[in-house]
Every structure is written in C-alpha cells, then in structure tokens.
Amino acid sequence: MNHKKYQAKPIIEFPERTWANKTLTKAPIWCSVDLRDGNQSLQTPMTLQQKLDFFDFLVKIGFKQIEVGFPSASQTEFEFLRTLITKGLIPSDVTIQVLTPARDELIQKTFAALDGTKQAIVHLYNATSPLHRNVVFQKSQAETLELAIFGANLLCSFAEKYPTTNFAFEYSPECFSQTEPEFALAVCNEVVKTFQKGKNSEIIINLPITVETHTPNVHADMVEFMCKNIHNRENITISLHGHNDRGTAVAATELCLLAGADRVEGTLFGNGERTGNADIITIAMNLYSQGINPNLNFSDIDAAIEIYSKYTGLPVHPRHPYAGDLVYTAFSGSHQDAIRKGITKRTELTKQQNNDNPVLWEMPYLPIDPLDVGRNYDPIIRVNSQSGSAAAAYILETAYGIILPKPLQRHFGKIITQKSDTAKSELSSTEIYELFEENYINKVSPIELTAWHEQRTYNITPTSKDVTTQIFAEIKQNGEKASITGNGDGLVAAFCQAISSHLQLQFEINHYSQHALELGNQARAITYIGLLLNDKKVIFGTGVSRNIVNSSVKALLSAVNIAVLLI
Ligand code: KIV
Ligand code: ZN
Numbered sequence: 001m002n003h004k005k006y007q008a009k010p011i012i013e014f015p016e017r018t019w020a021n022k023t024l025t026k027a028p029i030w031c032s033v034d035l036r037d038g039n040q041s042l043q044t045p046m047t048l049q050q051k052l053d054f055f056d057f058l059v060k061i062g063f064k065q066i067e068v069g070f071p072s073a074s075q076t077e078f079e080f081l082r083t084l085i086t087k088g089l090i091p092s093d094v095t096i097q098v099l100t101p102a103r104d105e106l107i108q109k110t111f112a113a114l115d116g117t118k119q120a121i122v123h124l125y126n127a128t129s130p131l132h133r134n135v136v137f138q139k140s141q142a143e144t145l146e147l148a149i150f151g152a153n154l155l156c157s158f159a160e161k162y163p164t165t166n167f168a169f170e171y172s173p174e175c176f177s178q179t180e181p182e183f184a185l186a187v188c189n190e191v192v193k194t195f196q197k198g199k200n201s202e203i204i205i206n207l208p209i210t211v212e213t214h215t216p217n218v219h220a221d222m223v224e225f226m227c228k229n230i231h232n233r234e235n236i237t238i239s240l241h242g243h244n245d246r247g248t249a250v251a252a253t254e255l256c257l258l259a260g261a262d263r264v265e266g267t268l269f270g271n272g273e274r275t276g277n278a279d280i281i282t283i284a285m286n287l288y289s290q291g292i293n294p295n296l297n298f299s300d301i302d303a304a305i306e307i308y309s310k311y312t313g314l315p316v317h318p319r320h321p322y323a324g325d326l327v328y329t330a331f332s333g334s335h336q337d338a339i340r341k342g343i344t345k346r347t348e349l350t351k352q353q354n355n356d357n358p359v360l361w362e363m364p365y366l367p368i369d370p371l372d373v374g375r376n377y378d379p380i381i382r383v384n385s386q387s388g389s390a391a392a393a394y395i396l397e398t399a400y401g402i403i404l405p406k407p408l409q410r411h412f413g414k415i416i417t418q419k420s421d422t423a424k425s426e427l428s429s430t431e432i433y434e435l436f437e438e439n440y441i442n443k444v445s446p447i448e449l450t451a452w453h454e455q456r457t458y459n460i461t462p463t464s465k466d467v468t469t470q471i472f473a474e475i476k477q478n479g480e481k482a483s484i485t486g487n488g489d490g491l492v493a494a495f496c497q498a499i500s501s502h503l504q505l506q507f508e509i510n511h512y513s514q515h516a517l518e519l520g521n522q523a524r525a526i527t528y529i530g531l532l533l534n535d536k537k538v539i540f541g542t543g544v545s546r547n548i549v550n551s552s553v554k555a556l557l558s559a560v561n562i563a564v565l566l567i
Contacts, residue, residue: 067096342366346359446477
C-alpha cells in the first residue's frame with residue numbers, strides 16, 4: 001500500500017449551509033432502481049419472469065416510482081417493458097421510469113418501448129465530471145453541456161409524438177459529486193430551461209453520487225448548494241442517487257435529504273454497481289424508528305429477503321440493519337439481562353395501552369420492535385459462552401415453562417458456559433433443555449426408588465408437633481434391594497432422614513420450590529431441591545411429575561443421586 005498515490009478530493013466551501021441544524025420530518029418520494037442499476041450489476045441479470053415478479057413485489061411494498069430498465073440497451077429490458085405495458089401490469093398509481101443516454105437512436109428506441117403507457121419518467125443522463133470529460137470522452141465543459149441540452153431537446157420532441165402518455169423528465173449529471181458544483185449547476189439550469197419549453201409537467205433533477213468519494217457532509221453541502229441556486233427550484237424535484245463506495249451511502253442520503261432533496265433513488269438491501277446503491281430499506285426503517293411513516297411496508301422483512309436473494313442470487317448479511325438474521329439477537333450476558341428487563345417492563349406497560357396511544361418503544365439494545373418487521377421475540381436471546389446464566393434461564397422459561405430459582409440458575413450457568421466453550425458454538429434451545437434434563441431431572445441411578453408409602457400421625461397435645469410423617473420405602477442400589485425408613489415433619493424431611501441414615505450421608509435441604517409447568521388439570525409439577533453437603537458443596541435435583549408429591553420425591557432422589565455420584 002502507498003497512500004501517497006491518493007489525495008484529498010476537492011470539497012466545496014459552503015459556510016451558508018443550514019442542513020446541519022435540521023431534522024427529518026417526512027419520507028421522501030421513493031424510486032426503486034432495483035430493476036435497472038441493481039439488475040445491471042448482477043453477474044446473471046434477471047430473466048423476464050423474474051423481473052415481472054420483482055416488479056410485483058416492489059409494488060406491494062408501496063413503491064410509486066420504479067425504474068424498470070434501460071430498454072434501448074437490451075432485448076430483455078425492452079420486452080420486459082412491453083410486457084408490463086401490453087399486459088396492463090402497471091397499477092394506475094405507479095409510474096415507471098426508464099433510463100437513456102443522450103443519443104438519438106437510443107432515445108427513439110426508449111420512447112418506442114414506452115408506447116401505450118399512461119405515464120412515465122424518462123431519465124436522461126450524461127457524465128459531467130472532469131475525469132469523465134477528460135479521460136473517457138475527451139470533451140470540454142462546453143461540449144458536455146451541449147450534449148445534455150441535445151438530449152433534453154430530443155426528449156421534448158419525442159414526447160410530442162406520444163401525446164397519450166403523461167411524461168415527466170429526469171436529468172442526471174452522472175458523477176455529480178465529482179463535478180465542479182458551478183458547472184453541474186450550469187448544466188442542470190440549461191437542461192431545466194430546455195425541458196420547460198416542452199409541455200411536460202414534472203422535472204426531476206437527480207444528483208448522483210455515482211462514486212462515493214467524500215464524507216456525507218460534503219455531499220450534503222453540494223446538494224444544498226444546488227437546492228439554493230437552481231432556477232425555478234419550486235417547480236423541480238431534487239432527487240438523490242447514492243452509491244456506497246465509502247460505506248456511507250445511507251448516511252449521505254440522509255444528510256442530503258436534510259440539505260433539501262425531495263426524492264431518493266435506491267435499492268433493496270443496497271444492491272447495485274460495485275459496493276451497491278443506497279439501501280432503501282435502511283433509510284426507510286431509520287425514518288420509521290424516529291416515528292416517521294416511511295410510506296413503504298417492510299412488515300414482512302423475511303419475504304423481502306427471500307425474493308431479493310432468489311432473484312439477485314445475493315445473500316443478506318446476518319448483521320444487515322433491520323433485516324439480518326442476528327440483528328434482534330443478543331449473545332452478551334449484560335445485553336440479554338437488559339433486554340429481559342425491558343421486555344418485562346414493556347409487558348406491564350402494554351396492558352394499559354390503546355392503539356391510538358401505543359406505549360413508546362424504549363428497549364435497551366433494540367432500536368425497533370422486531371414484531372414490526374415480522375420477526376418475533378423468540379430468538380432475541382441466544383446462548384453461547386459469552387452469555388450470562390440469565391440467558392439459559394430465559395430460554396428454559398420462555399420455551400419450556402421452567403422457571404429456575406436464582407441459585408439453580410447460577411449453578412446451571414456454569415454448565416452452559418463450559419458446554420458452549422468446548423463446543424465453540426452457540427447452544428440451541430433444545431440443547432439447553434437437554435443439558436438441563438441430563439444434569440438435574442428425575443435421576444434414578446445409582447439409587448432407584450421402587451415403592452414407598454407414608455404414615456402420618458396427628459398429635460393433639462398442645463406441646464407436640466401437629467403431624468409427623470414416617471415413610472417406608474424400597475430402594476435398589478446397584479441391583480441390591482434395601483428397605484429404608486425415616487420420619488420428619490413432612491414427607492421430604494422423612495425421606496431425607498431415611499436416605500441420609502441408609503447412605504451415611506450428611507446433608508441438609510437449603511432450597512425447595514415448586515411450580516406448575518403448564519396450565520390445566522393435567523399440568524405437570526416441577527420441584528427444585530438444593531442439598532447442602534457436609535463439605536459445603538451445593539447439589540441441585542429436579543423432579544417432574546403430574547403428581548406434586550411425586551415431583552418432590554423425585555427431586556430429592558435426583559439430588560441424592562447426583563451427590564452420591566460426586567462423592
Ligand atoms: O450512479 C449513477 O450515476 C447512475 C446514473 C445513470 C443515474 O446510475
Ligand atoms: Zn447508479
């Protein structure tokens with residue numbers, strides 16, 4: 001690498017800028033260029049049928065302006081346009097747009113392709129930057145200006161030949177952001193003057209960042225300069241068309257909207273030449289997350305990913321804003337804890353909400369509600385070695401109804417961390433459940449309980465305990481049968497005594513809790529028992545049964561079995 005090969009690109013001196021003090025308050029006019037710029041950039045461009053399907057999808061999302069191609073450049077593009085028009089596939093509130101260079105025969109073919117459509121935007125472009133003028137075309141400024149005016153005149157005269165179509169004209173000084181601002185302004189003013197000689201209503205001046213060469217603030221200065229100085233500004237739509245060479249196409253588009261632009265051309269997921277075009281999904285969802293209606297509907301983001309990937313052959317990155325597979329997922333323990341608290345708080349607040357006055361979305365680490373794009377809360381919290389014990393507990397609770405008591409949560413957390421560390425991968429909810437089951441639930445080895453009954457004695461003397469329980473149990477240990485007996489205030493205490501004296505094992509119960517795993521009279525109960533052993537080690541066992549008494553006995557036996565194996 002040798003950075004001396006490069007130099008800072010010239011910037012515009014524009015101290016009168018006002019964009020830096022503004023905020024966005026409404027959505028721009030959107031124009032999808034997926035079927036032109038996006039399609040042009042694909043290794044395998046879309047087939048006619050794929051383009052028709054994609055067009056249909058763009059309409060469903062809510063685009064009212066769609067650039068459908070470059071009909072003079074290829075037969076598929078020409079046929080696509082003819083199919084849309086002749087089969088009546090363009091809804092009355094949608095305007096198609098076509099691109100053409102400033103060349104007579106190509107403009108003629110473009111208008112022929114549009115024959116019969118109710119309305120269309122004809123998009124004319126020529127490159128205006130010094131690099132293009134000097135290196136690519138060997139044209140002076142005057143010749144470049146002349147070419148733009150020539151093209152604009154042709155648009156006006158061809159439009160007259162198709163009086164049943166309502167045409168709007170768009171002009172792009174290609175490489176606008178690398179063009180001297182005064183020259184770009186002069187060209188655009190002359191093109192506007194030419195367009196205005198025709199009878200056409202709308203004029204769009206599109207200011208492309210064909211190659212992104214500056215920080216977004218410089219692009220915004222250039223756009224504000226144009227907005228402030230172009231003649232007849234009130235009758236012109238100023239449009240943006242960003243590319244992502246520096247990775248800031250979305251930021252540049254947003255700042256250029258602050259600078260006064262009215263319209264945005266871009267693509268879904270930022271497909272397009274090289275690093276792609278500005279990503280309309282991100283720009284629209286950024287507006288949405290600020291409480292602005294984007295007028296585009298991404299409530300089924302997975303459908304957008306599916307169509308996009310199928311027809312472009314490109315994947316959507318798992319960390320792509322708003323859409324990626326991992327963007328509503330937290331692996332870090334502290335993030336998970338915060339999200340869990342946020343969800344609990346929101347659940348409380350939403351009980352009182354009404355639709356006109358929804359509870360504001362205020363969630364740690366999640367800028368939007370995943371439900372808004374058709375995702376759900378299930379995968380928000382995922383478990384790997386970076387996650388805290390709360391993550392596994394959250395999954396057991398939400399997926400299996402198992403509400404771990406805090407001390408068991410910490411105990412199990414260590415098992416989870418060890419497992420995902422050795423596996424060097426994330427643990428699925430099934431794996432988490434299986435680990436829990438394997439380590440705690442209904443352990444029947446080495447000691448198996450084959451039969452038991454209890455006898456209660458109710459005491460009536462005021463000084464004695466109300467009731468004492470005695471149990472008689474048959475157990476099998478390593479194939480050998482034994483009868484054990486013990487007594488205590490209750491069943492669990494009686495079992496403890498019987499087992500502890502049979503095994504000569506000292507322990508006391510330091511945790512006992514129980515809850516139902518599901519609702520209804522067939523519900524299973526789960527019991528958690530913690531044993532504090534002589535050496536201060538704590539062991540947990542869990543029992544699951546439709547019978548609450550059995551669930552307690554199974555929990556105790558699980559804990560004892562785990563202790564026996566440990567000793
Ligand atoms: O990026 C660009 O400059 C273009 C123009 C043709 C508008 O795609
Ligand atoms: Zn482009």
